[in-house]
Structures are given as structure tokens and as C-alpha cells.
Amino acid sequence: MKEEKLLIDGKRIDGRLPEQLRDIGMKLNAVTTSNGSAEVRFGRTTAIASVHGPRALYPRFLQESDTGILRTRYNMAPFSVNDRKSPGPDRRSTEISKVIRLAFEPAIFLEDFPKVTIDGFVEIVEADGSTRVTGINALSLALAVAGIPMKDLVVACSIGKIDGVLVVDLNGREDNNSEADMAFAMLPNKEVISLLQMDGALTKDEILKLLQLAKESCMKIYEIQKKVLKESYKGE
Amino acid sequence: MEETYALELIQKGKRIDGRKFNEFRNIEINANVISTAEGSARVRIGDTEVIAGVKIAVGKPFPDTPNKGILVVNAEFTPLASPEFESGPPSENAVELARIVDRGIRESETIELDKLCLVEGEKVFSTFVDIHIINHQGNLQDAAALAAVVALRNARLPKLENDGIVRGEYDKPLPLKFAPINVTVSKVGENFILDPNYEEEKILDSKLSISVRDDDKICALQKQGRKEIKFEDVEKMIDMAMEKSKELRKLV
Amino acid sequence: MAEYRDVVIPSEKIDARKGRKLGNGVYQDGENVFSKFMGIPRIDENEISVIPLSGVYLPNLGDRVIGIISGVEISGWMVDINSPYVAFLPVAEAVEEFIDMARTDISRYFDANDVVFCRISKVTKNKTVQVSLRDTLARKLYGGVIIKVTPSKIPRIIGKAGSMISLIKTRTKCDIYTGQNGLIWIRGENKAKAIEVILTIEKESHTIGLTERIESMLM
Numbered sequence: 248m249k250e251e252k253l254l255i256d257g258k259r260i261d262g263r264l265p266e267q268l269r270d271i272g273m274k275l276n277a278v279t280t281s282n283g284s285a286e287v288r289f290g291r292t293t294a295i296a297s298v299h300g301p302r303a304l305y306p307r308f309l310q311e312s313d314t315g316i317l318r319t320r321y322n323m324a325p326f327s328v329n330d331r332k333s334p335g336p337d338r339r340s341t342e343i344s345k346v347i348r349l350a351f352e353p354a355i356f357l358e359d360f361p362k363v364t365i366d367g368f369v370e371i372v373e374a375d376g377s378t379r380v381t382g383i384n385a386l387s388l389a390l391a392v393a394g395i396p397m398k399d400l401v402v403a404c405s406i407g408k409i410d411g412v413l414v415v416d417l418n419g420r421e422d423n424n425s426e427a428d429m430a431f432a433m434l435p436n437k438e439v440i441s442l443l444q445m446d447g448a449l450t451k452d453e454i455l456k457l458l459q460l461a462k463e464s465c466m467k468i469y470e471i472q473k474k475v476l477k478e479s480y481k482g483e
Numbered sequence: 484m485e486e487t488y489a490l491e492l493i494q495k496g497k498r499i500d501g502r503k504f505n506e507f508r509n510i511e512i513n514a515n516v517i518s519t520a521e522g523s524a525r526v527r528i529g530d531t532e533v534i535a536g537v538k539i540a541v542g543k544p545f546p547d548t549p550n551k552g553i554l555v556v557n558a559e560f561t562p563l564a565s566p567e568f569e570s571g572p573p574s575e576n577a578v579e580l581a582r583i584v585d586r587g588i589r590e591s592e593t594i595e596l597d598k599l600c601l602v603e604g605e606k607v608f609s610t611f612v613d614i615h616i617i618n619h620q621g622n623l624q625d626a627a628a629l630a631a632v633v634a635l636r637n638a639r640l641p642k643l644e645n646d647g648i649v650r651g652e653y654d655k656p657l658p659l660k661f662a663p664i665n666v667t668v669s670k671v672g673e674n675f676i677l678d679p680n681y682e683e684e685k686i687l688d689s690k691l692s693i694s695v696r697d698d699d700k701i702c703a704l705q706k707q708g709r710k711e712i713k714f715e716d717v718e719k720m721i722d723m724a725m726e727k728s729k730e731l732r733k734l735v
Numbered sequence: 736m737a738e739y740r741d742v743v744i745p746s747e748k749i750d751a752r753k754g755r756k757l758g759n760g761v762y763q764d765g766e767n768v769f770s771k772f773m774g775i776p777r778i779d780e781n782e783i784s785v786i787p788l789s790g791v792y793l794p795n796l797g798d799r800v801i802g803i804i805s806g807v808e809i810s811g812w813m814v815d816i817n818s819p820y821v822a823f824l825p826v827a828e829a830v831e832e833f834i835d836m837a838r839t840d841i842s843r844y845f846d847a848n849d850v851v852f853c854r855i856s857k858v859t860k861n862k863t864v865q866v867s868l869r870d871t872l873a874r875k876l877y878g879g880v881i882i883k884v885t886p887s888k889i890p891r892i893i894g895k896a897g898s899m900i901s902l903i904k905t906r907t908k909c910d911i912y913t914g915q916n917g918l919i920w921i922r923g924e925n926k927a928k929a930i931e932v933i934l935t936i937e938k939e940s941h942t943i944g945l946t947e948r949i950e951s952m953l954m
Contacts, residue, residue, distance in 0.1 A: 283789065301791055301819045312861050338578045345575040346705075353711040356762070356771060359793070361861040363819040391745055394790020396771035398762065399746035427590075429704070436746045439711035443691070445704035446590040451721050454701060458714060473744060476773055480742045480788065480941075 253421055254410040260421070261290070265414040268404070268464060273384075273475045275392055283393025285475075287385035290418055291375035296385035297368050298393040304364040315360030319348040319367040321382055327374040343379050350383055350403065350432040350442035356396040365395055376422040377405040383432050383442070384468060391476055400472055401441060402465040403432035406457045408449065413457055415464045427453075431461040435469040438462075490686040493671045499682060505723060507678040512629070512734055514637040522638025522657065526630040529680060530620035535612060535630035537638040539657070541601065541648060542609040552599025553609040556585035558616070558627060565619035583705050584614065584628045587663045587694035591702040594635065595658040601643075608640060610657065621680040624692055628665030632735055635659060663702055664731045666724035667692040670712060675723055691717070693724035697732065701725075737779040742788070742941075743770045749783055750776075758784025774887070775941070792818045792886040792916040794855050794864045799873075801881060801914035802866060804849045807842045814851070817883065817916045820862045828856065828867035850876040850920060852912045876912060879922030882930055884937045886917035891940040892933055899949070903932055906953040928953070 253260055263269070269290030278284035281297035288294075304310050321343040325334050336344075347369060355365065367390065369382035380403035387400045405417045407428035414421065417428055427447020433440050445454065489499045502508070508529030517523035522537035542553060558581035560568040568574075573581070588594065599608040612634065614627045639653040669679050669687040679687055689708030696702050701721065706712060712720075743749065749761065749768050757763060760772050761783055770776065772787035794800075794816060802822060806813035811825040826834055830844055845851070852874055856867035867873070884892065893900045893913055904911050909923030921929050932952055939945050 303819050341575050341578045342582050345579055352709040391773045394772055394787045397745035439713055441711045443704055443706035446586045448700045448702050450700055455718060476744045
């Protein structure tokens, strides 16, 4: 796992400090045929999310009579990675589609829409680490723009350990060579966790420290999401 | 409905079968049960039953790790195991279960993959761990992980002759360093329980699957379930898992 | 007097509840009321609500909507009300005279793609919807065109006590029916002008001086 030195004199290979996020860009309404959409970029990882719905759900046996359902699909474009990825779902994107859906379940008032579905799509068009959390940040904005009733937005980031140091927002090389990496999502105003995945080898204390780091980073990302949403309205 | 009754009981500090919150159902482990596999285990936790089989073959290594063996973990939610399971390609739950077991083994560096290289860049041993669910009565994740580890610990590398595997003849045991134990902690309201049975699984709010290594390091975490967890829950859940893992590791 | 505030995003706190009614688009947590949507909070001494900036139409009892007949059944018609929920118009709510349903082909009264202005007469808990033409304003609409706007913008298009829509109708000499479901039916020679004005209101609903700009557009 540890093939190369990722930290030199306290700086990461892209010049960042351990707790520094990459350059972030957020844009709304990339996909005009959907009910709502957004594009979010963290460094060279770019995700486009769009929401279709609420809309009628067929076949009818899938319907839940007293609540709506949320369906999400995470997919990577073949050109998003250096070694072309075959198009279509694979085991990894199947699992990620599920964890992304569960990251949003606590946030949406699904009970306001019995029998219908809200479909969220995340497409990764450029991948340089931390794709699922970038996708979640984009889908959050898309849901707000689509007018889906929510208890809170969902904000996400990656954290991990490289060369013995706890860091935030791992890029591709860091992700592949980390001692541990974690994907994390929370509801920022309710201060609860809706996604948590980790692999590597960490002590309990390291995990707890990373959770705090994740919380602080997510609050910074949330400020950007808020700003983008409010400014879009004024620009109309 | 049994499920609502299970929920009521938990709110009162009890469980449907009288267990304590941190108690597992009765565990039965049988190793080396499948003669055609290089390693195998049949595990029952209560009425949940899984069989894990290890098959070892010779294959080409991945380009970025030319001197390491390969590990593949797969899970099948066979339709006979539950009316919920359908025939066809693996569901998202089957894929997730397999990948969680995989990460528990891989991230803990349990298998010494660098000792499985035969010819650098060309030939390595590939270890396939296949998990077959036989009966679903709750807590498939922990049962599957346990079966996988037991199967690996009983696995032997096949003998090689003229670049080919000689089936039925074995060499040395699969080189292993650790025995990772997966404990899934479930949250029901403000209570935490281990090893939920089928009914309890229907009423729980969220779960955290925790893979603990022999040295108490955590090698994998996965939050599951539709509801959120609080920051302070994480420490409680990890503590519960770490404590239980010591007990379970003795069985392996 | 209702107070309208600056746009809020989901989970933004609006006010303490203080015994007021929770209207559309808000939820309560503890003593405070929060927004479910990106939208405009509306507060008065009786109710707190949020008008969402976007979103599909969810049927409410009593709403007057434009519906398009999407299917002919035996005892009534399926009606598309621009919502994920399809409505049903029973024969008894549509036709005055007695009909022998076993022998009558009811498509002679309403057929697929006919347009009606109707009232939401029933919405069950799991959103089964019934509409009715038993309403003084309800009727079948002939000819004309239908445009779609964001449902939450309809009140602005109608204006205070209908002042805005009356102005548009008078100046363009068009027949206009506005559905609370975001569908607007327009018929008349000058309908292009009416449509332009309506879409302008939708786009600029929150800006100041809109009424003056609309008046000058309608000169």
C-alpha cells in the first residue's frame, strides 16, 4: 500500500497542508432536462448530479403506499480515469450507489410523497480520488434545486491517513497509497452522520480524530453549498 | 406482528429470545467441510447459516502489483436461503456483503499476498473466497465474515507440478498473519444490540459493521441502514465491537 | 399582514413556532420552525409557510386546476393534473344527467386530450386524488393553448385579489384560466403577448418594480 512518500516537509504532493481542501467549484443547473441538477468539482474530480422526480413509479409493485422511495445511481464515465474503465455498472459502483442512497435517506421527507419515486443520478466525469463524496455534494444541490423537501442538505468529504499523518480530501494518488481512507457524509445542521466507510488500519482514537476533522471540513464545504444556492436565486 | 413486539421489548431492555444486548446467538463452526475446496467452513449463528469455500488457482497478477497474489471475495444470496432472495445477478446487498468481507481481510493484510508470488509479473496464486448463504435469519454480515476467516485459516495451497495445479494434493497452509473479526453493531432507538435476528433486523434504525484485527486496530467500517448515527455513537459502537471480537476470535 | 422574507435553503431556521399553524413547506424541531425547501418564507400571526422556488405540483384539497383527460374508464376519467399523482374524475362529478354506465360510452362527454378546469375534491392520505366539475368555475375548455409554469409562482401571476391576471386578460383580450397546478390555459388572438407576460412574471417574480414593468409591456 505504501509505495511512495506522500508527504514532504509537511506538504502533500499537490502542495497542500494536511487539513487543506482542494480547490472547489460548484455550479447549478448543468442538466436542464432534469428537475434539478448541479456540478461539483474538487481539484480534478468532477461529478455531475441530476434529479428526476418526484415522478410516478412503475412497475406498481415497487411502490410503497405510505412513503416515496429514493433511487440513486453512481456511475463513472469510461474516460474519467487514466486506464479506461469499461462502461456500465460494476460491483464497486453497485455498492457506492447503495451507500449514496442511504446517505440521503435520513435527509429527505419521503413520507411527503407516497407511491412515487425520486431518482438521483451521479456521473463522475473526471476522477482524482474521493469521487463518491464529490457526487454526494453535487446531488445535495441538485435535490435542493429540484424542490425536494429536505430536513437538511447532505455534505460529504474524504479523510484518511498518509505517511502517519491525518489528512483531508484525498486525491487519487493519496487514495491508492494511504494507510487508511474514509468516506464521510453528514447532515450539517442536525450534526448527524449518514455515511461512514473506512478501510485501512486505524486505532479507535485515530478514527475519532478523523471524524472531528471530517466534521470541520464538511462545515466549510457546506458554506460553499449555501452560498451557491442563495446566489443562484439572486442571479435569476 | 413479531417485529413490533421485538421493538417494544428492546425499548424495555429485553430481547425476543431473552439474550442480552451484547450477546450473540449460539455459534457453531465446522471447518474443512467441503472436500473439493482448498479450505472451507460452515458457520451457524442461531439459525443463520453460511458456507464459505476457498479455491486457489494460478493466475496473472494485477499490473500494479506484479509480485503479489490475488484475492477475490464473492457472495451469493441463493434463493433457497430466503423468500427475499431472487435468482439472478447479485443484488446490491450481496455485492456490499462480499465487499465488506473482502475489505476486512484485505485491509488487515491477513493474507500474506507477497508470499503468493510464483513468477514476478506472470504467475501468482489467486485466492477465491466464495460465500454461499444457506439460511437467512439475520446478521449475514458477521456470519459470512466468520466463515471466510475460518475457511482461510484451514486453507492449504495446492501442490504444483509443471506449472499446473495438482488437484487433491496439498503443499503448505495459506500464509496468514491475522484473524480479522467482523462485528456489526445495530442501533435501535438509543440502544445498541449485537447479532440481530431476522425480526430485529426489520426494526433497527442503523448499523455499523466493524472489522477488528488481532492488535485491536480497526481495518474496515461500514455504516448501513436508513437512519443516521450520532457522532458519539461511533465510539460506543466501536467499543462494543472490539470487546466482542476478542470472544469471537477464540472460536476461530 | 403577511411578511415575506429573503430566500432560505432547506433546514434554515425561520422562526420560533409561537403557537402558529405550520403551513406548506416547513417542519418543526423543538420550538423552532425550519424550511423544507429552497424558497420564500411567508410569516403572519397565524401561519408560517415556505413557498418553494421549484418542485412539482402536489394536489391539495380545494385547489382549482387545469386537467387533461388522459384515459377513459368505465365510471369516469383519468386526468393528468401535472403531478406525479394522476387524478380521477367520476362520472357523477362531471355530468348532470343520469347515465347508464353499463350502456353508455362516456367518451362522448370527455375524451382523451380534452381540457377541463376542475376542482380537487378529494385527496386521501396516500394521495389518491379525485377531481370534480361541480364548481361554479369548472368547465370544459375548447381550443386555446396550455403553458406550464412553476406551481409556486401561480399566486404572483394571479396577483392580489386577481389584479395581475385581470390586467393581462383585459389588455390582451384573451380568455385565461390559471390552474394552481402550474398549468395556464389561454385563448385569444393576442395569446403570444399574454404568454410573454406570464413567463416574465414567472422569471422575475421576486424582483421589485415588476408590476410597473408588466404594465408597460401591456401598453
